[in-house]
Amino acid sequence: MADLPLLAPGVQIALLVVAATILILLFRLLSGGKRGSVVLLVGPCNAGKTTLFYQLKDGTSHLGTVASMQENEGWCQLRNDKDKPVGSVKVLDLPGHPRLRSKLDQYLRDASAVVLVLDSADITPHKTEAAEDLFEVLTHPTVLRRRVPVLLACNKADLETQAHSVEFCRRTLEKQLDAMRKTRLALGSEQGKAIAALGKTDKPLSLAALRSPISAASISAEKGDVAEVTRFLVKLL
Ligand SMILES: Nc1nc2c(ncn2[C@@H]2O[C@H](COP(=O)(O)OP(=O)(O)OP(=O)(O)O)[C@@H](O)[C@H]2O)c(=O)[nH]1
Ligand SMILES: [Mg+2]
Known part of the structure; x- marks a missing residue:
């Protein structure tokens, strides 16, 4: 041959x-x-998601936003610290009302990042809702696989005497998430596998030790003080 x-x-x-x-x-x-291709704005009712959405999209706060009944979607132009345009990202603002949040699981499948918007002046009464959102995000299979970054945006920092510090908001959520996974495990929840994504249960939960990078920032969507959110989004480009 x-x-x-x-x-x-x-x-x-x-x-x-x-x-x-x-x-x-x-x-x-x-x-x-x-x-993923879209940045999700999630969080409890009245935290300021829609105000942040318009601030990122149009550079104004559209004063007088009402409780959202449906999602808002739009492209946001991003500028770097020298005010130079560097690209754009698609942002989806989800309503905070629990009955309107059923699509979160579906949206997380295409998320490039998640911004959890919190009212830092009113975090304690809303810590359960906020931790439920964070639980759903951090145990979602796509978020885990792609290590989708999460920003805790502690909003309403302009309410100086009432607004809690970023560290207080972060610790409050960390503790609430820890308590939530213990309760769910004790109840024999079917989410055992998902809960395992939050780390070993014999140690206190640490947000810093989870698969997704989690950062936190103090912002005021209404006053246009959202530079930390923009910086977070620029890193996705
Ligand atoms: N003081 C202050 N108020 C804010 C800020 N951001 C939003 N608000 C106010 O908080 C209220 C709720 O804001 P929204 O943006 O509608 O809140 P949301 O998270 O979209 O609420 P839902 O759509 O119900 O989930 C409005 O009255 C806003 O004007 C802020 O940075 N500072
Ligand atoms: Mg809204």
């Missing part, structure tokens, strides 16, 4: 390129697949 002719250099290069492309695609698939 005749020897196979050696491959021409051009064909060798083409084969190398094909092999490298397959390897890159495999790596991306195993390490979480493609990134």
Whole structure:
């Protein structure tokens, strides 16, 4: 049988390129697949999600927003610290009312990032709702696989005497999430596998030790003081 002719250099290069492309695609698939395409604004009623949405989209607070009955979606142009346009992201503002939040699971499948908006002047009465949102986000399979970044946006910082510090808001949520997973485990919840995503249950829950990077910032959506949110979003580009 005749020897196979050696491959021409051009064909060798083409084969190398094909092999490298397959390897890159495999790596991306195993390490979480493609990134999501939308930034979700979630959080309890009245926290300021819609105010933040319009501030990011139009640079104004659209004073007098009412409780949202449906989602708002739009593209937000982002500028860097030198006020230079650097790109845009699609943002989805979800209503806070529990009955209107049923689609969160579906939206999280395509999330590139999540901004959990909190009313820092009113965090304590709303800590259960806020922790429920955070629980759903941090135990979602897509969020876990892609390590979707989460920002705790502690809003209404302009209410100086009433607004709690970022650290207070973060610790309040951390403790509430810890209590929530204990209760759910004790009740023999079917979410056992999901709860495991929140770390070992023999130690207090630590947000810093979870798969998704979680940061926190103090903002005032109404006054347009949202630079920390913009910085968080610019990192996604
Ligand atoms: N003082 C102050 N008030 C704010 C700020 N952001 C929002 N608000 C007010 O808080 C109220 C609720 O704001 P929304 O943006 O509608 O809140 P939401 O989270 O979208 O509420 P739902 O749609 O019901 O989930 C409005 O009266 C806003 O004017 C802020 O940074 N400071
Ligand atoms: Mg709203």
